[in-house]
Amino acid sequence: MKFAVVVFPGSNCDRDMYHAAKDALGEETELVWYQDANLDAYDAILLPGGFSYGDYLRSGAIASTSAIVTELKKQAEKGVPILGVCNGFQILLESGLLPGAMLRNKNLKFMCRFENLVVENNKTMFSSAYKKDEVVSIPIAHGEGNYYCDPETLAELKANNQIVFTYQNNPNGSVSDIAGIISKEGNVLGMMPHPERAVEDLLGSADGLKLFQSMLENWREHYVAGA
Numbered sequence: 001m002k003f004a005v006v007v008f009p010g011s012n013c014d015r016d017m018y019h020a021a022k023d024a025l026g027e028e029t030e031l032v033w034y035q036d037a038n039l040d041a042y043d044a045i046l047l048p049g050g051f052s053y054g055d056y057l058r059s060g061a062i063a064s065t066s067a068i069v070t071e072l073k074k075q076a077e078k079g080v081p082i083l084g085v086c087n088g089f090q091i092l093l094e095s096g097l098l099p100g101a102m103l104r105n106k107n108l109k110f111m112c113r114f115e116n117l118v119v120e121n122n123k124t125m126f127s128s129a130y131k132k133d134e135v136v137s138i139p140i141a142h143g144e145g146n147y148y149c150d151p152e153t154l155a156e157l158k159a160n161n162q163i164v165f166t167y168q169n170n171p172n173g174s175v176s177d178i179a180g181i182i183s184k185e186g187n188v189l190g191m192m193p194h195p196e197r198a199v200e201d202l203l204g205s206a207d208g209l210k211l212f213q214s215m216l217e218n219w220r221e222h223y224v225a226g227a
């Protein structure tokens with residue numbers, strides 16, 4: 001399986017994401033500069049965390065105007081798995097690839113610590129290696145992680161089972177404790193916590209590795225076993 005990690009000016013979790021896919025998971029992975037806007041060669045796209053364009057305007061807002069977003073939309077339509085973590089999630093929201101928006105954390109502080117997440121939906125290509133309702137320890141590191149959407153969108157997210165992860169103890173004020181959501185089509189996942197920072201016990205938790213393993217297993221089933 002071949003992963004692309006898209007690097008924006010201001011990304012700072014790109015190396016961690018690379019390490020997770022390349023070393024912890026053991027798959028082919030390349031760092032792709034955001035201006036090299038063709039992603040046809042990849043089986044999955046990873047949008048790492050950081051502070052693209054210094055978080056000016058709103059986190060992810062400026063990155064969402066770059067040409068790579070047209071490419072991301074094209075790949076999303078083709079069904080290619082796209083994972084956006086933290087700033088990557090913010091970029092997906094600002095691009096309209098996922099519904100809703102990020103507000104500043106309710107305490108107006110940047111927070112960096114481990115949180116317990118509940119796996120609400122394990123029937124996705126990103127979460128199938130987890131058990132439903134499994135509690136996993138994954139770190140957060142954000143100032144703008146307070147997920148907001150209007151009541152109609154929230155009802156839709158719930159009805160379609162698009163909420164994949166929630167916080168056990170909501171740290172930032174996110175509506176319905178949302179930590180991660182998936183597109184209706186099931187191939188674009190955005191989450192604020194950082195699974196790539198929890199891929200081996202040395203990092204304090206290996207619970208994030210199952211997310212990458214889910215992607216690999218589903219890709220194998222789809223493209224190798226099913227070919």
Ligand SMILES: NC(=O)CC[C@H](N)C(=O)O
Binds near residue numbers: 052059086
């Ligand atoms: N780790 C990150 O991706 C930082 C997220 C971010 N730009 C913020 O809300 O602070």
